[in-house]
Amino acid sequence: MPTITLPNGDKKSFDKPVTALEVAASIGAGLAKAAIGARVNGELRDLSTTIDADATIAIVTAPRPNQAASDDALYLMRHSAAHVMAEAIQDVIGKDVLLAYGPPTDTGFFYDMYVPEGKKISTDHFDAINKRMAEIIKEDRGFTRINESPETTLALFESRADKYKHGNALSALKAACEANPTAKRTGFFTEPDPSTGIAPYQAEWPVGTKLSFYYTGPHQSGVWNDLCRGPHVPSTGRIGATCVLSLASSYWHGDENSDRLTRVYGTAFATQADLDAYLRQREEAAKRDHRVIGKALRLFHIDEDVGQGLILWTPKGSIVRKELQTFIGAELRKQGYTEVFTPHIGRLELYKTSGHFPYYKDSQFAPILERQALEQLSASGCTCAEMMHRVEGVSQRLADGINERTKATTIAKDRILPDDQLVEGFMLKPMNCPHHAKIFASAPHSYRDMPVRLAEFGTVYRWEQSGELNGMTRVRGFTQDDAHLFCTEDQVPAEIQGCLSLVKIIFATLGMKDYRVRVGLRDKDSSKFTGSPESWDKAEAACVAAAASLGVPFSQEPGEAAFYGPKIDFVVKDVIGREWQLGTVQVDYQMGNRFDLSYIGPDNKSHRPVVIHRAPFGSMERFCGVLIEHFAGAFPTWLSPEQVRVLPISEKSADYAQRVHAALTAAGCRAGIDLGSDRIQGKVKVAADEKIPYMAIVGPRDADSNTVSVRVRGVEKDLGAMPLDAFVKGVADEVASKQAELGVKPV
Template sequence: MSKKEKVDHKILGRELDLFAFSGLIGSGLPLWTPKGAILSRLLDDFVWELRKKRGYARVDIPYITKKDLFVKSGHWDKFKDELFKMKSRDGHVFALKPMNCPFHTQIYDRRPHSYRELPQRYSNTTQMYRDEQTGELQGLSRVRGITIDDAHVFCRDNQVVEEADKIWDIIEEFYGAFDFPLDIRLSFHDPKEMDKYIGDEEVWKRAEDELRKLVKSRKVKAPEVLGEAAFYGPKIDFVSKDSLGREWQVATIQLDMNLPERFDLTCVNEKGENEQIVMLHAAIMGSIERFLAVLIEHYVGAFPLWLAPVQVAVLPISKKQKAYASSVLSELEDAGVRVEAHDSNETIGKRIREAETQKIPYIFVVGDKEKAVKSVAVRKHGKGDLGVKKLKTFIPTILKEIELKK
């Protein structure tokens, strides 16, 4: 197997039993196995933990909408060839959502808001669907069913930099847990091709100046790339590379002054007047499928302890230690550790090799000696034999490593 194949997420995903594709279901629609679902959930929980601390509230939305919503937002004209469409029995045209922002505008617009209630911060991990051509699909990197950790902040003009700064803090804390290198870019509109965007030139310049202000305050280098903006607003893109050196946008902060205008989203200001608000779009992982493709390759499948679908494998040397191995497994489960028993009739050497191939962070081997002193012989992935450890004192060590996301 070549070096590229060894880190290819499509091969690793199959070997580690993380996800699958079915010809009966269709290309670009991944199926998450129990292990893969644990990965996805842990990542999303981490994002929510960071957002919750900063005042976000969870919302939820349907997967389909009448055509009218996307016509008003401008998405129908822009993405009509990428939409999965359907017609109801009474003649209404519906579409599977290819994005979530228009739905969130309707949650905001359900009632009037005072300026004192702003910002309103909505978080929503959900799926979207786009009719990508089969030849464009690439494992998890490009799919038809996209899971996104989406969020939208509805705020006043003078709150934009502070709110975007909070989002940037979340991105830094999240990616810091993976020692993940990111390039930062300012993706702006191309003034020579205004027909690609909604809104007028003045609004776009104002929005781009706000993002420049934020980048300057963070003291980072961010080249400006014309023509890479979303059709409704400029954005700060956080870009990573996969094992083949291909660039993928992961996190993003987008400033949108156009959709709030289209949907007439306002707050009642200090003077009792309706004031136009603005909207920040934010995704920390972006497409969770794409993020996982990059993450699997980043770790070559050897995930840190907190993220590993199976954190510990317990291996009795022979049948005589199965009862003790079972008690070890129970203690670990009671402590909240994800653990498996590897107690087949294969030799202990073969079972150790299989657990190492599965890249399980810790292997606990138990024989008569370990049983006699209520201990385990510990092996750590990538480091080898750590010696015999008392179970009662080693479990807290594991829990601390999980807590610190090491």
């Protein structure tokens, strides 16, 4: 007979099995009324779950007024709302819409569905779906859990020719086997049966396994139901406020070769007020979108005639980028980096040596072939496939060198072609490292001058799929704040640490706090990686130690390392909640071999350097995009395209305004002046809309006393008159110290 332990440590004994609801009722009628589920021994379960053995139970309740809903409560409501939405969609679109997969997410839920040929779900249906959902919720139908045997379940879905739910049932059975590997099993095979559209399969499960269905209502024929693991709220009336949000496509099992499904997103909150607040927050977030702000403040432009995913930096955006680059460059010099410049293209052979081509050709722009070679190939009737083979081929000499140095068949035999068959050409560079490796190799190096740190704001080009492009954050041409550190193996930990401290300085200066770090480690069971296990262990330990020292959340992710070395990624969260991978630090044991890099050690012998690739902000494009959202366009003064705007009250004060403007400009300040015929109210409004940090408002009174009336961004009125030179100095000091906050105060 079960003894129940409650979260506060109290114990309650029952003389027969009880449901979670009965446990709640035994504590209090109010709790039973508010209860929508329970955590039983840590697992989220239905309120109707029967407990027949000792257990620890926490009752999950719907929130009281003005109380925030718990994660568990939202999970139950959203999971249940997904069922209600699916039922509503089948009512609105048709019963022949097949359901695939409908889980809750962090902010709501979605349901993937197969919509038959000739039908579609569009945003035009949202009103009808929302209305139908509201009806189902109002009907307050109970969720009824029914267990069925696997045989019955599989036969049911076969009879409906529903391969999605059939597949889900098989996955559930597989999971049951994995959860209980030693249990006695039963099962069966099926023969091909073209009438169901379901492929032959093998089903196996631990004896006694049941699959659960949830009926939205009583367990009887005609009541909507769905194969589902649960748990759910007790009845639809407990779901709260729901809303269908958007449509997308997805693939069955995430496999692009599999069926294309329609994904419908929605969300649910405990109250309409919470839902409204969420929808408002989405609207607010949309206003901070860097594409919206970038257009309004003319920070950058994308022109379809130039090309998708190619950023045109306008004068204002260029100032932001240039200031950042100057700042980063100064920090790099402090850390002993040297700057280099390299061109935007390189010979194909260079990328064959580095391994970027042809292995990553799907994410690169096509090679630029020499005109003569193309003409000859064309004249000789060479097919496209032959041509690509000859473009991708390498010479015996190159292959031998790389294979020997990497001690592996890095270049396969079938890629080696006679020299006269090879087609030469160039590539837009997808990475800067080959150029930097060649700079390193261009001079001899002693261990005494290691590490060699080559830095470049290097522009690279990658062929992103068109659907992936997004403003400045996902583009096809971008400038990395790149550097390659050529060092001895012993120097690796200190260099990694140096990279991270740089990131920390810059994030701190910009006031960016919401970021985390991922450390990608090798999968120790895999033999894919190159380099010695000892080196890997040391480098991985160095990465972990460096990440830990940052004082921000970090995760270790085995199997996520590059094949050539461990890496550290920086992930920043934007205001819409999307996470963006910005920078990366990667240790590379392979590049030295591929390019035959060396330095002379204290033993007077040649050694391979280890290379560290690091681009702590990823790209200037993405970084500036994230920064625009971070600041909502209101940049700190040192980054602002226009730092101060001088606003004369009327044309009578224009001369004095010009003198103020000249004084600011002479102090190195980016100042503007509004000599238009607007009234001062209008000029203030325009300057405020442009998010200019300071307005220097000047009228006859100021001209008489050599003062300015300073208005600070975000403050409703001015600071009062202050002496002109005090203001100029205040702004200059603030810019020089790169303050994150606007710092000019009344004097």
